[in-house]
Amino acid sequence: MKRRLPVSRTRKKIVLADQYDVLIFDLDGVVVLGDRPISGAPQALSRLRAGGKTVRFATNNASRTASEVAALLTGIGVKAHPSEVFTSANAAATLLRQRFPAGAPVLVVGAPALVQEIQHRELTPVSTADDEPVAVVQGYGPEVGWRHLAEACVAVRAGAFWAATNTDKTLPTPRGPLPGNGSLVAALATALARQPDLVAGKPGPGLFEAAAAGADSRRTLVIGDRLDTDIAGAHAAGMDSLLVLTGVDSAESVSAAAARDRPTYVAKDLSGLFAE
Numbered sequence: 001m002k003r004r005l006p007v008s009r010t011r012k013k014i015v016l017a018d019q020y021d022v023l024i025f026d027l028d029g030v031v032v033l034g035d036r037p038i039s040g041a042p043q044a045l046s047r048l049r050a051g052g053k054t055v056r057f058a059t060n061n062a063s064r065t066a067s068e069v070a071a072l073l074t075g076i077g078v079k080a081h082p083s084e085v086f087t088s089a090n091a092a093a094t095l096l097r098q099r100f101p102a103g104a105p106v107l108v109v110g111a112p113a114l115v116q117e118i119q120h121r122e123l124t125p126v127s128t129a130d131d132e133p134v135a136v137v138q139g140y141g142p143e144v145g146w147r148h149l150a151e152a153c154v155a156v157r158a159g160a161f162w163a164a165t166n167t168d169k170t171l172p173t174p175r176g177p178l179p180g181n182g183s184l185v186a187a188l189a190t191a192l193a194r195q196p197d198l199v200a201g202k203p204g205p206g207l208f209e210a211a212a213a214g215a216d217s218r219r220t221l222v223i224g225d226r227l228d229t230d231i232a233g234a235h236a237a238g239m240d241s242l243l244v245l246t247g248v249d250s251a252e253s254v255s256a257a258a259a260r261d262r263p264t265y266v267a268k269d270l271s272g273l274f275a276e
Helices: 041-050 066-075 088-099 112-120 146-157 181-192 206-212 227-237 251-256 270-274
Strands: 022-025 054-059 085-087 105-109 124-126 135-138 161-164 220-224 240-244 265-267
Touching: 022 206, 041 054, 041 270, 054 066, 054 206, 066 085, 085 088, 085 206, 088 112, 088 135, 088 161, 088 206, 105 112, 105 146, 112 124, 135 146, 135 181, 146 181, 161 181, 206 220, 206 227, 220 227, 227 240, 240 270, 265 270
Parallel strands: 022 054, 022 220, 054 085, 105 124, 105 135, 135 161, 220 240, 240 265
Antiparallel strands: none
């Protein structure tokens, strides 16, 4: 009787990205720094799309419209369509429109993109407290200065509803972290001795929930660089998360965080999506 030799079994290799069907990316510090791609990001996104994955982008940066973000990404080699981009400017404008009637005056402190989002929601952007705005919306803009904050201060003190697109303290750039919208919100909060009535972006779950909606998602992974916004927002939305070390937070800050605040995974960069 011939002896039967054992059958060799090869374990199927499963990479991290294969465990998810929808991947939601933060932008600043994850895919881009300013208007430059982070090393390896275009290649990682292309590989995911080639593998049939659904890709979405969710950013707290309110200085660009979804179309402008998609154009920027496409220009650096990352395929993107405006319908795949979800911004805190869009979220803030949507929430204000739900609260106030069409045509209501809103004082905008931020970039032209935020003005456009307010207009798209049939609200009327104004620039001074003398216009008696029903609300103030505050988002990051490189030209925001004392005069803009002063007008917002007067309007909020007069009773205007105060919405912030986000409260990120810093913004990752090629020169290192620089003041973000949260720093500007903090200046106004100091003057008013109170906090905004509404924060539209991360760490709230809304951006991630909107990004995943309609994508036929069974398992969604959020990829970000900040514990206090990206990872906290993923927790709030009930989604797994990957923190990459190409932006704000470091391996040390992850280790120092409470267990409940840590991401599901940590990687040095987006190549971690393809780790076994």
